[in-house]
Amino acid sequence: xxxxxxxxxxxxxxxxxxxxxxxxxxxxxxxxxxxxxxxxxxxxxxxxxxxxxxxxxxxxxxxxxxxxxxxxxxxxxxxxxxxxxxxxxxxxxxxxxxxxxxxxxxxxxxxxxxxxxxxxxxxxxxxxxxxxxxxxxxxxxxxxxxxxxxxxxxxxxxxxxxxxxxxxxxxxxxx
Amino acid sequence: xxxxxxxxxxxxxxxxxxxxxxxxxxxxxxxxxxxxxxxxxxxxxxxxxxxxxxxxxxxxxxxxxxxxxxxxxxxxxxxxxxxxxxxxxxxxxxxxxxxxxxxxxxxxxxxxxxxxxxxxxxxxxxxxxxxxxxxxxxxxxxxxxxxxxxxxxxxxxxxxxxxxxxxxxxxxxxxxxxxxxxxxxxxxxxxxxxxxxxxxxxxxxxxxxxxxxxxxxxxxxxxxxxxxxxxxxxxxxxxxxxxxxxxxxxxxxxxxxxxxxxxxxxxxxxxxxxxxxxxxxxxxxxxxxxxxxxxxxxxxxxxxxxxxxxxxxxxxxxxxxxxxxxxxxxxxxxxxxxxxxxxxxxxx
Numbered sequence: 001x002x003x004x005x006x007x008x009x010x011x012x013x014x015x016x017x018x019x020x021x022x023x024x025x026x027x028x029x030x031x032x033x034x035x036x037x038x039x040x041x042x043x044x045x046x047x048x049x050x051x052x053x054x055x056x057x058x059x060x061x062x063x064x065x066x067x068x069x070x071x072x073x074x075x076x077x078x079x080x081x082x083x084x085x086x087x088x089x090x091x092x093x094x095x096x097x098x099x100x101x102x103x104x105x106x107x108x109x110x111x112x113x114x115x116x117x118x119x120x121x122x123x124x125x126x127x128x129x130x131x132x133x134x135x136x137x138x139x140x141x142x143x144x145x146x147x148x149x150x151x152x153x154x155x156x157x158x159x160x161x162x163x164x165x166x167x168x169x170x171x172x173x174x175x
Numbered sequence: 176x177x178x179x180x181x182x183x184x185x186x187x188x189x190x191x192x193x194x195x196x197x198x199x200x201x202x203x204x205x206x207x208x209x210x211x212x213x214x215x216x217x218x219x220x221x222x223x224x225x226x227x228x229x230x231x232x233x234x235x236x237x238x239x240x241x242x243x244x245x246x247x248x249x250x251x252x253x254x255x256x257x258x259x260x261x262x263x264x265x266x267x268x269x270x271x272x273x274x275x276x277x278x279x280x281x282x283x284x285x286x287x288x289x290x291x292x293x294x295x296x297x298x299x300x301x302x303x304x305x306x307x308x309x310x311x312x313x314x315x316x317x318x319x320x321x322x323x324x325x326x327x328x329x330x331x332x333x334x335x336x337x338x339x340x341x342x343x344x345x346x347x348x349x350x351x352x353x354x355x356x357x358x359x360x361x362x363x364x365x366x367x368x369x370x371x372x373x374x375x376x377x378x379x380x381x382x383x384x385x386x387x388x389x390x391x392x393x394x395x396x397x398x399x400x401x402x403x404x405x406x407x408x409x410x411x412x413x414x415x416x417x418x419x420x421x422x423x424x425x426x427x428x429x430x431x432x433x434x435x436x437x438x439x440x441x442x443x444x445x446x447x448x449x450x451x452x453x454x455x456x457x458x459x460x461x462x463x464x465x466x467x468x469x470x471x472x473x474x475x476x477x478x479x480x481x482x483x484x485x486x487x488x489x490x491x492x493x494x495x496x497x498x499x500x501x502x503x504x505x506x507x508x509x510x511x512x513x514x515x516x517x518x519x520x521x522x523x
Contacts, residue, residue: 014489021217021488028216039219 050133052160055116057134059155060107064128067102071120071129079113080120081106107149112142134158190283197272201430201475202423207234208476209483210426217487241422244415251312252412260310261413261420263303268427270296275434276351278444278467279459289350290342293435294335297390300428301327304399307421308409319408322494323392323399329501330389330396336509337383340376340516341439350435354443355456361449369447373440378512380440382505387432388482389501391425395489398497429482430475437474444471 030036041048050056067084083106088098121129132155139145181189211233215222223230248254274289274296276282286292301324308320342348345356353372360370373380389396400408410421437443444467445459453459492500 017488018484021484024219025213025216028219028221038216038221040221042221042224 050135052133052163053131054133054135055118055131056158057111057132057137057155058109058114058118058121058152059130059132059134059159060149060152061128061130061156062104062107062149062153064126065104065107066126066128067104067107068125070123070125074119074123076117076119077110077113077115079110081108081110104149107152108146109152110146111137112145130156130159132156132158133160193281194269194272194283197275197277197434198268198427198431199423201434201472201479202427203234204476205426205430205479205483207231209479213480213483214487217484238419241415241419246416247412247414249312249412253310253312256306256310257412258417260303260307261417261424263306264300265420265424265427267296267299267303268424268431270299271428271431271435274350275431275438275471276354276444276467277471278464279456280461281444281464281467282351285349285351287347287349287352290338290348290353290439293350294331294338297334297432298327298331300424301331304409307413311409311412313412315405315407316409316411319399319401319405319411322405323409326392326396326398326497326501327390329498330386330505333382333501333505333509334386334390336506336513337376337379337386338439340379340509340512341372343513343516343520344372344375350438350443351456354438354445357442358445359448359453359455369442369445369449371440371442376440376512376516378508379516380436382509382512383436383439384478384481385505387436388485389497391429391432391482393429393482393486395485395492396497397491398494401491429479433475433478433482434471436478437471441474441478443474444468446470 027036028038067082069082072078072080072082082104084102084104086100087103089101091098118131121131134155137145137147207230211222211230223233226232226236248257271293273283274293276285304323304327305320308316308318308323311317341353345353347353347356357371358369362368362370362374392399399405400410405411410418413421444463446463446466448454448458451460
């Protein structure tokens, strides 16, 4: 037989358990104005702000892309498809030789394959790829998950400002 | 009391309708109010909100979903027995509600062995659960069925013993008689509250409610359907309509047991007779036949709130803890309660 202290402890524990659920019940039933309400949101009607730096989708800033293919080659899933052609651009300074630049024709990411590792974002030397917190891009057909550079460019608008760097950090932050 | 002469067929029809309402209404209310809403609130979420205002039509959506589903039976199942099992469980619920009085004239049956009948009939569901587990030809079902049998038999005893205290005090096994004794009673000469047996039989009430929780296989006594060990216990192979019957039976039985507990311990449909100057059942006004069911419904809600509150708060017992708790704690306590009640009954 358990001794008296154990029995008292057990009874107290049972009481505390009931108290926790009752307290949560009361808090959830209290109107929102009084600081109550549930911890969840009613998703399609109201949206929860995703945390900053959440990995929703990868956005592309086309102007920065030089089609160096580093992202495509480092992708573990081979889900980035890039095609480009070379062209001549006017020189930076007067009298200089015209510059050779790469124009991106095709920049597709197949989100049916992407595993959101973020290596492409890490590896991009020209700050062309960014993590966006956008998450509502499901498609009825799996083939439609292949998104082109226009779509990736639209997502650029959802990319938040990078947070302030810590004091003393190397000033090589993105964006 | 009843001036109108109702023909026999109409009486039967009324009884069938009343029985169906008395089983389905508590079940629906419990599922929506407690299972859907209270449980969600206790977990800090809102529960169903889309079907109807505040999700009040969710129940119909769920029933519709279950009705659409394919009727699957395992190849090796004992088909006839397999189909029978959920019905046996549900029938025991209907048989149980037959004995509950809802008013001075609003009852289905009124006979002297009411409490005995109630205890006897409530164990039929054990049979249904056992054969559900056996006929499914599935090891998880079988384990669940055997666990259920062991648990339901173990907790039947403390339930019977807890009720005995009430029977000793009321000197009758008639459910209507128990209600009358409580409402016409007095506590040391003061009759403002009648004498609800929850005061004198508090130990019996606690033991009864714990035993009921186990009989209903609600957490923390849900070993037979422990989903992390047994998939879904004896319900594993059931789908669609047959699962729905099991589901309804579970919550309807919870409601009926709450009704029985309110009859035995909380004064049933009655109000203390001294409030209106009634002396016996013959003085009770006819409007109690309408007010009685409402009073019973309210008491049922209070008691099922307690059951569900406990259900949502505590984790599951282990099998050996469960058996030890029944045999080593509840039964001795209930026996002691009977002894003390008997001695006090003779002494006063």
